[in-house]
Amino acid sequence: MAEPLLTIDRLVKRFGGLTATDHLSLEVMPGEVHAVIGPNGAGKTTLIAQIAGELRADAGEIRFAGEDITRLPAPARSHRGLARSFQVTSLFADMTVEDNVALAVQAHDGHSFRFLADARRDARLRDPARAVLARVGLAERGQVRAAALSHGEQRQLEIALALATRPRLLLLDEPMAGMGAEESARMIERLRGIKSQVTIVLVEHDMDAVFALADRITVLVYGRAIATGRPDEIRRNAQVREAYLGDEQAAS
Amino acid sequence: MKSLDARGWTALALILLLVAVPPLARTFDQNFYLLLFTRVVIMTTAAISLNLILGYGGMVSFGHAMYVGIGAYAVGISSFHGLNDGWAQMALAMAVAAVAALAIGAMSLRTKGVYFIMITLAFAQMIYFVAVGLSRYGGDDGLTVKRRSDFGLFGLKDPAVLYYVALAVMLAALWLSWRMVNSRFGLVLRGAKSNDRRMAAIGFATYRYRLAGFVVAGTMCAVAGVLLANFSDFVSPATMHWTRSGDLIVMVVLGGMGSLFGPLFGTVAFLLLEEVLSGITEAWQIIFGPLLLALVLYARGGIDGLLAKRTERGDG
Amino acid sequence: MDLILILEQTLNGVQLGMLLFLLTAGLTLVFGIMDLVNLAHGSLYMMGAYFFATFTRLTGSFLLGAVLALVATLILGIVVEIVALRRLYARDHLDHVLGTFGLILFFNEAARLVWGPAGMSIPLPPYLARAIEILPGVPYSAYKASIIVVGLAVAGFLYWLVGRTRIGMLIRAGASNREMVGALGVNIRLLFTLVFGLGAALAGLAGVMDAPIRTVQIGMGENILILAFVVVVIGGIGSIRGAFVASILVGLIDVMGRAFLPELLKLFMTPIAASTAAPAISSMLIYVAMAGVLVFRPEGLFPARGG
Numbered sequence: 001m002a003e004p005l006l007t008i009d010r011l012v013k014r015f016g017g018l019t020a021t022d023h024l025s026l027e028v029m030p031g032e033v034h035a036v037i038g039p040n041g042a043g044k045t046t047l048i049a050q051i052a053g054e055l056r057a058d059a060g061e062i063r064f065a066g067e068d069i070t071r072l073p074a075p076a077r078s079h080r081g082l083a084r085s086f087q088v089t090s091l092f093a094d095m096t097v098e099d100n101v102a103l104a105v106q107a108h109d110g111h112s113f114r115f116l117a118d119a120r121r122d123a124r125l126r127d128p129a130r131a132v133l134a135r136v137g138l139a140e141r142g143q144v145r146a147a148a149l150s151h152g153e154q155r156q157l158e159i160a161l162a163l164a165t166r167p168r169l170l171l172l173d174e175p176m177a178g179m180g181a182e183e184s185a186r187m188i189e190r191l192r193g194i195k196s197q198v199t200i201v202l203v204e205h206d207m208d209a210v211f212a213l214a215d216r217i218t219v220l221v222y223g224r225a226i227a228t229g230r231p232d233e234i235r236r237n238a239q240v241r242e243a244y245l246g247d248e249q250a251a252s
Numbered sequence: 253m254k255s256l257d258a259r260g261w262t263a264l265a266l267i268l269l270l271v272a273v274p275p276l277a278r279t280f281d282q283n284f285y286l287l288l289f290t291r292v293v294i295m296t297t298a299a300i301s302l303n304l305i306l307g308y309g310g311m312v313s314f315g316h317a318m319y320v321g322i323g324a325y326a327v328g329i330s331s332f333h334g335l336n337d338g339w340a341q342m343a344l345a346m347a348v349a350a351v352a353a354l355a356i357g358a359m360s361l362r363t364k365g366v367y368f369i370m371i372t373l374a375f376a377q378m379i380y381f382v383a384v385g386l387s388r389y390g391g392d393d394g395l396t397v398k399r400r401s402d403f404g405l406f407g408l409k410d411p412a413v414l415y416y417v418a419l420a421v422m423l424a425a426l427w428l429s430w431r432m433v434n435s436r437f438g439l440v441l442r443g444a445k446s447n448d449r450r451m452a453a454i455g456f457a458t459y460r461y462r463l464a465g466f467v468v469a470g471t472m473c474a475v476a477g478v479l480l481a482n483f484s485d486f487v488s489p490a491t492m493h494w495t496r497s498g499d500l501i502v503m504v505v506l507g508g509m510g511s512l513f514g515p516l517f518g519t520v521a522f523l524l525l526e527e528v529l530s531g532i533t534e535a536w537q538i539i540f541g542p543l544l545l546a547l548v549l550y551a552r553g554g555i556d557g558l559l560a561k562r563t564e565r566g567d568g
Numbered sequence: 569m570d571l572i573l574i575l576e577q578t579l580n581g582v583q584l585g586m587l588l589f590l591l592t593a594g595l596t597l598v599f600g601i602m603d604l605v606n607l608a609h610g611s612l613y614m615m616g617a618y619f620f621a622t623f624t625r626l627t628g629s630f631l632l633g634a635v636l637a638l639v640a641t642l643i644l645g646i647v648v649e650i651v652a653l654r655r656l657y658a659r660d661h662l663d664h665v666l667g668t669f670g671l672i673l674f675f676n677e678a679a680r681l682v683w684g685p686a687g688m689s690i691p692l693p694p695y696l697a698r699a700i701e702i703l704p705g706v707p708y709s710a711y712k713a714s715i716i717v718v719g720l721a722v723a724g725f726l727y728w729l730v731g732r733t734r735i736g737m738l739i740r741a742g743a744s745n746r747e748m749v750g751a752l753g754v755n756i757r758l759l760f761t762l763v764f765g766l767g768a769a770l771a772g773l774a775g776v777m778d779a780p781i782r783t784v785q786i787g788m789g790e791n792i793l794i795l796a797f798v799v800v801v802i803g804g805i806g807s808i809r810g811a812f813v814a815s816i817l818v819g820l821i822d823v824m825g826r827a828f829l830p831e832l833l834k835l836f837m838t839p840i841a842a843s844t845a846a847p848a849i850s851s852m853l854i855y856v857a858m859a860g861v862l863v864f865r866p867e868g869l870f871p872a873r874g875g
Binding site: 052053054073074075076078079083084086090091092093094095099102103104106107108112113114115116117118119120122125161162164165 | 431432434435436437438439440442443446447449450451452453454455456457461464468
């Protein structure tokens with residue numbers, strides 16, 4: 001059995017009286033797409049923020065590739081190979097699409113105390129940036145300001161920014177948020193293309209996407225993992241159906 | 253090379269005009285304009301330096317006049333002690349400004365938003381009071397610079413020479429700022445302004461870059477101070493009064509934040525407006541104050557924004 | 569050292585602290601609730617002092633003049649809020665800074681036009697100009713003592729208003745959740761106007777009480793405004809309690825530094841060097857204190873909100 005790439009061990013995060021993450025343990029194996037699902041308020045986004053290093057956990061441990069990263073700040077985690085996308089699109093709105101991605105490439109290409117050379121003509125940044133844009137289907141849109149993109153394109157750029165850091169583990173926080181059915185289907189295809197190259201933790205409400213992409217699924221309720229397993233196991237799990245999936249199944 | 257747009261043309265015309273100021277002033281025997289534009293050119297350098305951190309980096313530093321003051325006092329104090337070598341004075345000014353900016357930036361950049369505004373203002377006020385307390389160097393009344401800086405190859409005694417030196421410095425600052433905002437470093441500054449959270453997520457610890465920007469801006473601004481002391485033959489704490497810092501912010505915003513030529517447009521507009529309004533009434537600030545409020549409320553992009561809009565309309 | 573002198577300077581420090589508190593309370597309330605950085609807060613203080621000078625001369629009464637000046641500053645504050653500042657709430661801090669910087673220029677120039685460039689002084693009435701014995705054998709200015717009393721009374725009033733009343737509850741809720749307050753059917757615009765008016769009146773009160781001690785002049789608001797900023801940074805933005813503690817702290821450091829630093833420096837330096845260095849160093853003290861707080865508690869001593 002291979003070592004897990006990411007191990008979360010009895011993680012706790014409290015906000016005042018509310019326990020958003022409640023002794024949560026989770027393992028992500030190399031190469032898998034591990035979906036995290038759960039009803040609203042289950043603490044999915046809080047979990048992503050703790051893995052990415054934006055929120056400091058109150059207790060517990062996060063190990064990534066064998067290293068304890070619980071106390072590392074977000075930029076340091078990025079350099080160890082963790083990348084995230086945001087549920088609410090978070091781009092450099094006033095820069096061009098290519099500048100957005102090139103900046104993410106630049107973050108992983110040594111220090112940035114270079115004051116005079118034109119970064120926009122720097123092939124070391126621009127070539128990888130264009131390659132990433134091609135992968136997410138934005139090759140034609142490089143010179144457009146990020147703010148001028150359509151919602152669906154912004155969601156693609158959101159993922160491109162994460163991919164440009166060449167992560168070993170990609171944390172996707174609701175990549176389909178706000179997308180129509182057709183756009184979602186296209187996004188699922190794109191993610192299918194990406195999944196062979198990088199391990200993914202996928203937080204998503206869209207169950208079609210989850211069951212289409214996930215190798216394993218963890219179900220979160222009130223900050224606790226109530227079940228982990230292969231999609232068919234989760235589908236059959238009585239506890240999960242009761243807590244979460246039940247009404248969705250009935251509806252479909 | 254792309255063809256020039258409206259702001260490019262305006263900037264080019266303005267720079268050509270600036271080059272022609274001394275002969276024009278001499279021809280029409282209007283020495284007053286040479287002096288006015290010397291001030292414009294010097295303050296533009298200061299505004300360019302502020303634009304680096306305010307316009308591109310989003311750091312609302314309310315203490316930038318402090319660096320003008322540090323540069324001016326470097327000249328005043330060294331000349332008081334008989335040192336008139338311009339290069340040494342320049343080096344002293346830049347070194348002191350860099351150290352001050354490093355110390356103040358290191359503390360204030362740990363905080364955000366309104367704290368940053370208040371802290372930069374407070375530290376600048378502290379330096380202001382230190383200057384007031386320097387009774388040996390004139391305290392509140394300031395200090396006359398008896399001899400202008402001597403740069404070996406040239407001195408600054410001749411007003412036209414001083415003007416061209418100041419103009420060359422301004423153009424150099426403009427060039428440097430152009431290179432910098434398009435460099436890797438500049439893009440990090442802009443990214444930190446645009447979305448610092450995302451910067452952290454993609455792997456940038458932006459603090460050290462913002463601090464470096466803060467130091468570069470302060471150091472560049474001190475050069476303007478060196479020139480200003482030579483221009484007015486006088487240094488006093490008034491140079492770094494907090495309202496002067498406010499003026500610098502106005503120049504940058506009036507011209508258009510985060511645009512290359514914005515500080516030039518803004519400084520020209522600000523100082524000419526001051527000249528014109530004070531010609532109408534001594535109480536010109538009673539007009540200028542509300543004008544400023546109106547600028548904030550209705551013309552956020554500044555002059556550069558207006559010119560850019562014109563271009564877009566022309567293209568569309 | 570002379571014990572009575574130390575006591576007297578301590579009281580002077582507390583007295584300066586009380587003035588700073590009046591100024592800072594309004595500043596921090598307005599910032600905490602409307603998220604507005606108001607540089608022109610110092611102008612309201614200055615206008616309060618000028619109004620006071622005018623009204624005492626007109627009425628011939630110190631107290632009546634003070635009351636009228638307070639009312640005038642309150643009205644001025646409300647007018648400024650409605651005409652200008654209300655439009656700035658939704659903008660960023662840079663816009664606040666620029667817009668209110670414009671207001672300062674306007675008020676300074678307006679004051680110069682109306683009252684002239686020369687300063688004005690306000691004589692104290694006999695019952696306040698004398699010294700009282702606050703402890704047996706320790707005389708102290710009755711007027712400065714009254715400033716301390718008024719400052720404490722205002723602090724108590726604000727504590728009660730913000731902590732114990734329905735309006736205070738709305739104020740606290742408005743700071744954290746505007747929509748919620750709006751949903752309760754409270755007119756949030758009116759609430760904001762009233763809060764700003766309250767802040768203006770407090771600034772006016774500071775100006776009124778400070779006026780007899782120093783000369784009423786153009787630009788008097790700005791130096792003290794920056795002191796108030798230092799207080800806010802030390803105390804923590806949006807916290808009345810922090811403003812109170814930090815005000816007294818800053819008042820004490822400033823007054824004690826100016827009073828005793830020259831003597832203290834003479835222990836280490838030649839008298840000439842000490843008397844040259846003392847003014848520069850003592851004026852730095854409060855900023856050094858601010859830097860110290862920043863290093864150890866970047867959010868101030870009493871952070872009002874988390875995050």
